[in-house]
Amino acid sequence: MSDTLPASQTPDWIAVDWIAVDWGTTHLRAWAMRGDEPVARAASDAGMSSLDRDGFEPALLALVTRWLGTGRVTPVIACGMVGSRQGWVEAPYMAVPCGPLNADHMVRGTTLDPRIALWVVPGLKQDTPADVMRGEETQIAGLLAGDPRFSGLACLPGTHTKWVTVRGGEVQSFSTFMTGELYGLIAGHSVLRHGLGGQDAWDHAAFAEAVAEALHQPAGLAGDLFRLRAEGLLHGMGAAVARARLSGLLIGNELAALGERRVGPVRLIGASSLNRLYAAALAIAGCEAAEAGGDDLTLAGLTLARHTLMEAPRRRA
Numbered sequence: 001m002s003d004t005l006p007a008s009q010t011p012d013w014i015a016v017d018w019i020a021v022d023w024g025t026t027h028l029r030a031w032a033m034r035g036d037e038p039v040a041r042a043a044s045d046a047g048m049s050s051l052d053r054d055g056f057e058p059a060l061l062a063l064v065t066r067w068l069g070t071g072r073v074t075p076v077i078a079c080g081m082v083g084s085r086q087g088w089v090e091a092p093y094m095a096v097p098c099g100p101l102n103a104d105h106m107v108r109g110t111t112l113d114p115r116i117a118l119w120v121v122p123g124l125k126q127d128t129p130a131d132v133m134r135g136e137e138t139q140i141a142g143l144l145a146g147d148p149r150f151s152g153l154a155c156l157p158g159t160h161t162k163w164v165t166v167r168g169g170e171v172q173s174f175s176t177f178m179t180g181e182l183y184g185l186i187a188g189h190s191v192l193r194h195g196l197g198g199q200d201a202w203d204h205a206a207f208a209e210a211v212a213e214a215l216h217q218p219a220g221l222a223g224d225l226f227r228l229r230a231e232g233l234l235h236g237m238g239a240a241v242a243r244a245r246l247s248g249l250l251i252g253n254e255l256a257a258l259g260e261r262r263v264g265p266v267r268l269i270g271a272s273s274l275n276r277l278y279a280a281a282l283a284i285a286g287c288e289a290a291e292a293g294g295d296d297l298t299l300a301g302l303t304l305a306r307h308t309l310m311e312a313p314r315r316r317a
Helices: 053-067 136-146 179-189 204-216 218-235 239-262 272-284 294-310
Strands: 018-023 028-034 037-044 074-080 107-109 116-120 124-126 131-133 152-156 161-167 170-177 266-270 289-293
Touching: 018 053, 018 294, 028 053, 028 294, 037 053, 053 074, 074 136, 074 294, 124 170, 131 170, 136 152, 136 161, 136 266, 136 294, 161 239, 170 239, 179 239, 204 218, 204 239, 204 272, 218 239, 239 272, 266 272, 266 294, 272 289, 289 294
Parallel strands: 018 074, 074 116, 152 266, 266 289
Antiparallel strands: 018 028, 028 037, 107 116, 124 131, 152 161, 161 170
């Protein structure tokens, strides 16, 4: 499923069957749906972190009012941080191993506007070692909707990268790495920020070399990071090389921590720029990876969630 529509459309009114919503920490995205196909989309920066509980419904209505008809109720199927403890309504985690979607665990949210009915997809939890996800489970559901027999490892690169073991149509286990957040913190707030410069140039060879170093000696990460500063001071390492090495060291360390779990097919679910970095790093580690579009799988997962609810009418009573 591919949403190739412009980022925003502003006709006076669009007739829709339901609305798909991906609500993260910093952003809100919505698709106007006719059946299984998107006919419009909209986005804002009204993420969970900027709202209190009373602010969720107004934020959504500000984005989708033109899709709502009078005299009818439009279902809204939402995933992500909207279902967190600080969200619109808390959707308790499902424990793995389990399927990524289950109608009996979707939560009905309270709405004041009679034109909408809200359903929230729950996240997943892993008790040992402790881990949680919200939103990624919907992308895994979208992956399985397109490839029900997929068995292997799904990687969802981002601020908090997820590695998810999928087998038999279920999420068996998963691990989260704060690689993206660490990169941002180091690049923006550590002593290394002085040598990282802008974001334009990139040195692919330096990235590959750093990945290989981290795979070979992951325990040396803290020392390898400071050497980026020393190389800049003593040998004039440029910003393009420093940025690439920082990314390579962090991603390589992440792959090293996965160990034997890297065996088997890997699907990369995320933004193309991050997918390319992880694909390159995985190739250095001897693993093949195939890319899948994150937005497409989110929408496919939300569409599956809607069908799951339609097949369980007692949940909509």
